[in-house]
Amino acid sequence: REEVAKALLNKGITLGQLDRVEEEIAVYDEIDQRYGQDESPALREQVAKALLNKGITLIQLDRGEKAIAIFDDIEQRYGQDDSHALREPVAKALLNKGITLGQLDRGEEAIDIFDDIEQRYGQDDSPALREQVTKALLNKGITLVQLDRGEEALAIHDEIAQRYGQDDSPALREQIAKALLNKGITPS
Incomplete structure (x- = not known):
């Protein structure tokens, strides 16, 4: 399951690089739907990364308010987790939220x-x-x-x-x- 989640994450990133952003976002949503309730630290990390990438993509599409909601979701889900693998995506989500708030x-x-x-x-x-x-x-x-x-x-x-x-x-x-x-x- 972890390898599938990583492969999906890479697929989403590649779609973004190909400027196929709606498909990219759909892949990140799929990762969240499949693994968002999983308690495995490795899968939680992949979901956090997928949500982070989705938020950043939404910023690029001038959907700042939706991006902020995604960053808030990351913080709510993983903000209290002490796992190093989750601390970095949470910090990045908060940083992107702050930057987006400034832009707004x-x-x-x-x-x-x-x-x-x-x-x-x-x-x-x-x-x-x-x-x-x-x-x-x-x-x-x-x-x-x-x-x-x-x-x-x-x-x-x-x-x-x-x-x-x-x-x-x-x-x-x-x-x-x-x-x-x-x-x-x-x-x-």
Whole structure:
């Protein structure tokens, strides 16, 4: 069953790459229908990934409110699960929800989501979760600038550099570089 779920997930991803997004979404729905009630950690992970991909695809189709509902569903189903395999998709779902809220001019709500990510995963040692935290902080800084709160944004950019400046992970190095760039162009 796990291999079938993985194959379906890959099928959905491939359909998306072929720009066959409605078929892609249908495959993600099929994964959820088949395995959404399964308690197996491996299948729960595949369902979470399928839902995450569905939400991201909905964003690309300018269906932000529907995407937010999907991200909320991921958080409700898996947000309390301590499994590392599920923590990363939940963090990514929250991050995408925050970014989408910002795009929908709901900046204060977006900031709350970015803060939630930092509170939940800010002390985690996993490189993948540290990356999500830095992305959340970076997006919080961008959102603060959009809300004309440049001083707060500058503090966030400094925090990223201080907390993660010594980390040698390529993904984190990229986020630090973006934070420093944003700091340089942020009005105070």
